[in-house]
Amino acid sequence: MPPKVVIVCSGKGGVGKSLITANIAYRLRDMGFKAGIVDCDPTNPSLPNLIGISGMHETTLERLKPVEFKGLKVVSMGLLAGGKPLCLDGLQITSFLNDLADYVDWDVDYLVADLSAGISDEYKAMVKTFADGLLGSVIVMQPAHKVEAERVIRLHLDNGIPIIGLIENMSYLKVGKGQWKIFGESSVDELAAKYNVEVLGKIPLSMDVRKAVELNSGYLEGEYAEPIIKAVNKILTLKPQKPGFLARVKAKAREFVEALLVEMITSINKEIDIKGLQSQFGYPGGRVIRLNVMSDDMERVVVQADFKIQDGKLLVVENPSRVDTVIEISTKAFAWAVLGDRVLADGSIYDLETAWYLGEARVFGTGDSIRAVHFFKNVWTQLRNNQKAIEKLRPLLERLA
Numbered sequence: 001m002p003p004k005v006v007i008v009c010s011g012k013g014g015v016g017k018s019l020i021t022a023n024i025a026y027r028l029r030d031m032g033f034k035a036g037i038v039d040c041d042p043t044n045p046s047l048p049n050l051i052g053i054s055g056m057h058e059t060t061l062e063r064l065k066p067v068e069f070k071g072l073k074v075v076s077m078g079l080l081a082g083g084k085p086l087c088l089d090g091l092q093i094t095s096f097l098n099d100l101a102d103y104v105d106w107d108v109d110y111l112v113a114d115l116s117a118g119i120s121d122e123y124k125a126m127v128k129t130f131a132d133g134l135l136g137s138v139i140v141m142q143p144a145h146k147v148e149a150e151r152v153i154r155l156h157l158d159n160g161i162p163i164i165g166l167i168e169n170m171s172y173l174k175v176g177k178g179q180w181k182i183f184g185e186s187s188v189d190e191l192a193a194k195y196n197v198e199v200l201g202k203i204p205l206s207m208d209v210r211k212a213v214e215l216n217s218g219y220l221e222g223e224y225a226e227p228i229i230k231a232v233n234k235i236l237t238l239k240p241q242k243p244g245f246l247a248r249v250k251a252k253a254r255e256f257v258e259a260l261l262v263e264m265i266t267s268i269n270k271e272i273d274i275k276g277l278q279s280q281f282g283y284p285g286g287r288v289i290r291l292n293v294m295s296d297d298m299e300r301v302v303v304q305a306d307f308k309i310q311d312g313k314l315l316v317v318e319n320p321s322r323v324d325t326v327i328e329i330s331t332k333a334f335a336w337a338v339l340g341d342r343v344l345a346d347g348s349i350y351d352l353e354t355a356w357y358l359g360e361a362r363v364f365g366t367g368d369s370i371r372a373v374h375f376f377k378n379v380w381t382q383l384r385n386n387q388k389a390i391e392k393l394r395p396l397l398e399r400l401a
């Protein structure tokens with residue numbers, strides 16, 4: 001069984017993600033579950049320091065062993081590299097995070113992932129790695145950073161990542177019985193109502209929290225732990241999303257690209273003089289071309305469409321008995337190639353042929369392929385130069401680019 005995964009994230013750094021991550025894991029442990037923490041900030045891993053972990057990872061040939069800390073299993077780049085400064089690039093970060101599922105000996109029921117601020121490569125890698133067990137995310141916010149919190153909430157909603165709830169940390173400064181709104185008005189209730197998500201609670205900025213960090217590995221108690229307990233109680237009721245986040249993102253992307261293709265084919269037939277282009281470029285047509293719009297890593301087909309040029313029209317062919325040319329192009333490259341907004345270092349405009357040269361498109365077939373690519377490059381160029389067509393297509397394409 002893959003671990004059930006809860007992601008803790010925020011739009012801004014330093015708002016208490018690591019503290020809240022640790023506390024969700026502590027509470028799950030207290031309830032008798034096997035719990036772990038994965039620190040997903042490979043370049044600035046601060047969690048081990050915050051809660052005072054001093055061990056280092058042991059690695060065997062096949063496995064990386066989490067460090068055991070207060071009954072939790074913890075993995076952090078900080079426990080691998082020690083205090084060495086880290087300067088990993090995006091590819092290294094992604095491959096480290098991708099390894100976590102296969103290479104780490106987890107054996108936990110729940111894994112709480114402490115993310116670096118914002119939604120970036122780390123986020124995507126985490127979601128991909130633990131897609132099967134993903135329960136959702138706890139978003140940590142702070143009154144001074146409402147805009148960033150709202151952006152993260154919207155990114156979640158747009159990408160189909162379930163939001164377990166919002167915690168406003170450092171909600172106000174608490175000294176004795178006094179409360180001061182030093183970061184401004186609380187905005188968690190307003191955002192929660194606007195986006196229909198749950199408020200798990202507010203934690204004040206307080207010396208009590210500081211003391212918990214210094215004396216007790218950040219373990220929060222009393223009123224400070226209320227939002228955590230609420231989060232954990234909800235987590236226990238959740239089941240991993242089926243068919244999983246990635247599948248839903250795929251489905252979403254597929255629907256979107258399909259709609260775009262329909263719009264493109266309609267526009268081409270309505271606005272473009274295909275016969276004229278055929279004679280200009282000596283393209284006879286009649287052969288079946290398969291267009292595979294691929295994921296950006298070129299590993300997965302997002303949408304497949306077969307068509308041919310016949311009688312001056314672009315026709316979709318259902319279940320063709322043979323395919324003469326296959327054009328595979330990444331979603332991004334597809335959008336760039338139609339939009340023509342990307343200018344290369346030599347001043348030329350990125351198009352279908354450029355995508356092919358750069359390996360962002362692949363072309364293969366039984367002949368006529370180069371001519372087909374050349375022809376379609378010109379169809380797309382005409383499309384983008386046609387005011388009416390591009391007005392409709394641009395908003396769709398810009399979402400993919």
Ligand SMILES: Nc1ncnc2c1ncn2[C@@H]1O[C@H](COP(=O)(O)OP(=O)(O)OP(=O)(O)O)[C@@H](O)[C@H]1O
Binds near residue numbers: 013169213
């Ligand atoms: N409510 C609070 N009261 C007092 N101190 C707090 C509170 N919440 C967090 N802190 C302290 O603020 C600092 C930042 O918290 P933490 O490291 O959890 O934030 P983070 O969001 O994980 O930061 P980063 O983005 O750098 O990873 C820590 O020293 C932590 O002990």
Ligand SMILES: [Mg+2]
Binds near residue numbers: 018
């Ligand atoms: Mg942190």
